[in-house]
Amino acid sequence: MDDDHWKPPSVLLAVDLVILTLRGASLHVLLVERGVEPYLGALALPGGFLRDQGEDITAAARRELSEEAGLLDAPHLETLGVYGEPGRDPRGRVVSVAYLAIAPRLPEPVAGTDAAGACWKPVEQVLSAGVELAFDHRRILVDGVERARAKLEHSPLATAFCGDTFTISELQQVYEAVWGVKLDPRNFYRKVQSARGFIVAVGPTRRTENGRPARLFTAGPLHVLHPPMVRTAQAVCEDPEGPAA
Incomplete structure (x- = not known):
């Protein structure tokens, strides 16, 4: 291709957040109700576009978490993945950097900016066929939950x-x-x-x-489990505390 005629593609950069916590005896995910199109009224992961070219991507993720759900003291965020398939957003070519956090005792969210609502939802309920998520957020959530489960193994x-x-x-x-x-x-x-x-x-x-x-x-002082706690689904037997002291 002639470099003189090449033009950079128009791509928007966004962030999405998978925030997980335990509430009661089940794993919950933070969701917002979209207050704007596209997907007006649909449930989605918190997130949004970078504000400008000078904004750091992780800073944008923390800002969106504060603006959309009122979580001012955001937990530690780790990069989950990059999602950029064509057609994932009807507004144009959007590439999203997804972040994951799993933390205890997170507060009730408070909706703001373009979110009409914010709430904790049981992951099992969200991943069932009865709950629709905007964009490709179901796929991002599935990836985030799997990463969290693997973290408990290791x-x-x-x-x-x-x-x-x-x-x-x-x-x-x-x-x-x-x-x-x-x-x-x-x-x-x-x-x-x-x-x-x-x-x-x-x-x-x-x-x-x-x-x-x-x-x-x-x-204890261990930072990496060896051997790891490999996932297995087994029948429950008696003596739930294991051997007594």
């Missing part, structure tokens, strides 16, 4: 969703919520204990609902 992230001290059963509930499976308590206990430094036993035991004592733990 890192001690799950302990951040527990209290300062917790039981094996409470830690297992975090894994079940994020992975969306039921885990065999005995196998889970063995896997946790095999990753030395993952958790550390502390303090006195705690009485469970069935009256049995359960050993208390706190997060």
Whole structure:
């Protein structure tokens, strides 16, 4: 092609955010209700276009999270991927940089700018056939959830969703919520204990609902789980706390 006649394509750059947290016993995602076209009234991931050429991409993601959902103290954001297939946005050629955050105890969102509403929705409900998401946000959400599930396999992230001290059963509930499976308590206990430094036993035991004592733990110094907590869906057996102290 003759460089003298070449013109750069017209491409818009946007950001989208997959923000995940645990609420109750299930994994939730932050969604906004679009207040403008296209997809007026549809649910979508928070996000939007860069404000100008001088705005940093990550800064734009944090700005959109603040403007659309009122999350001023945004959790740590990591790059999830880049989505730029032609036709993904009816307004033109749009390339989006997606970010992921999974954090405990995130506040209720407050809608702003071009969002008519903002809320936490159970991931399982959103990914069911009954919930439509704008643009290609379903695909981005699926990728984000899978990344979050993989992070629990290889890192001690799950302990951040527990209290300062917790039981094996409470830690297992975090894994079940994020992975969306039921885990065999005995196998889970063995896997946790095999990753030395993952958790550390502390303090006195705690009485469970069935009256049995359960050993208390706190997060250990480990940053990478070895061996990893590989996902398995298994039948639930008795003794949900594993071996007693």
